[in-house]
């Protein structure tokens with residue numbers, strides 16, 4: 416089996432070919448320079464071309480297209496809440512701004528498919544189903560749905576399913592119920608990045624790869640020996656932001672791992688009973704998310720080493736044996752005796768702000784816009800953030816440019832070693848809480864998990 420090599424989506428034999436990009440071989444001038452060629456940066460480039468096609472836009476990507484989280488993720492493009500509602504409701508727009516954004520996310524999934532094309536990105540409409548497999552998980556799931564109701568989401572957006580109804584959708588062991596939402600597509604992440612890059616390039620953006628920005632200052636970027644002069648700069652480096660001077664504690668690069676199995680046989684799929692396109696996840700504190708790939712594999716994400724000291728990031732997605740074992744154990748636990756075999760495992764980083772919520776932080780001089788902080792929900796969010804960024808940069812007052820996400824970067828994370836102790840300690844606490852809840856059979860969430868949630872501000 417393979418480990419690392421960025422991701423299965425980028426390197427498997429049938430992987431798509433990247434659109435042609437440019438190499439930065441001289442100094443350039445442009446109206447808007449975008450640091451980071453993931454979904455965020457590319458959506459900004461695309462959206463700018465829609466609202467002000469005359470602007471010259473350059474996207475500077477340090478590695479290749481699909482190198483970051485955008486090319487390594489689990490492929491759920493959902494309308495799930497992005498960020499923590501009560502944190503976002505502290506903004507000027509209050510609770511209304513949060514519910515407005517929630518509604519916008521649901522339509523955004525469909526818009527992305529319309530723009531990029533369902534076939535081009537292997538978009539499969541299902542929903543998402545979050546399994547509850549113990550009394551405490553069931554109660555937590557019910558509380559989550561009840562809270563969603565208070566924030567205005569009705570039965571058509573999110574509801575509880577009985578154990579029987581859930582089992583009909585998927586034959587996982589130990590099911591006692593599930594949350595279900597119809598708002599999700601499973602997509603091929605790399606096809607999505609490549610398609611969006613093609614559209615941005617066709618619309619006039621210059622996309623440079625192998626162009627690592629080593630210095631960011633208003634009006635100018637440094638890329639190796641070259642200068643990129645720009646009236647406006649967008650920084651869309653999400654989980655990689657901590658490597659920039661002055662940014663080490665702004666966004667925590669939280670590690671997230673993925674694994675795909677070898678294709679399952681028809682018999683194995685019949686036992687799994689997963690013959691729809693739902694993304695399937697857990698209510699356990701140690702979360703997993705999974706999808707059925709078009710070529711008949713299970714793709715599953717979660718686990719892994721949560722955080723590397725000093726906000727360091729992985730090397731080309733290399734992940735360890737323990738993570739592979741742990742993700743395979745989740746599959747075995749869901750479908751005992753299935754006999755699935757691992758094919759490729761990798762990891763990546765998601766950008767997490769101190770209040771676990773997204774931001775578009777535009778400086779008062781209108782020269783530098785920083786964006787990100789989707790905390791693992793970036794497939795739909797990066798589209799809306801890209802539209803919002805284009806409106807902010809061009810001075811258009813719109814629903815998105817005045818939304819709850821437009822706000823300063825939240826307060827900093829704690830210095831090391833507190834950051835390392837905290838991030839890894841939470842993970843241990845949540846694993847322990849899962850074990851204690853399973854043993855107690857009570858429907859109460861473990862006190863350890865409740866304390867961890869409070870300290871983490873989740």
Ligand SMILES: Cc1cc2nc3c(=O)[nH]c(=O)nc-3n(C[C@H](O)[C@H](O)[C@H](O)COP(=O)(O)OP(=O)(O)OC[C@H]3O[C@@H](n4cnc5c(N)ncnc54)[C@H](O)[C@@H]3O)c2cc1C
Nearest residue numbers: 451453454455477483484485488489491628763792793794
């Ligand atoms: C394993 C995993 C599973 C996930 N699953 C899901 C999921 O199922 N659904 C979902 O909605 N979200 C998921 N996410 C999160 C989602 O992938 C991200 O939120 C989203 O891709 C962020 O896009 P981005 O463009 O902001 O960041 P990225 O895709 O990380 O792009 C940032 C880019 O900036 C580049 N860069 C960094 N520094 C520099 C520099 N100095 N100069 C130039 N370029 C630079 C990087 O090389 C990178 O390509 C997952 C993430 C991971 C890691």
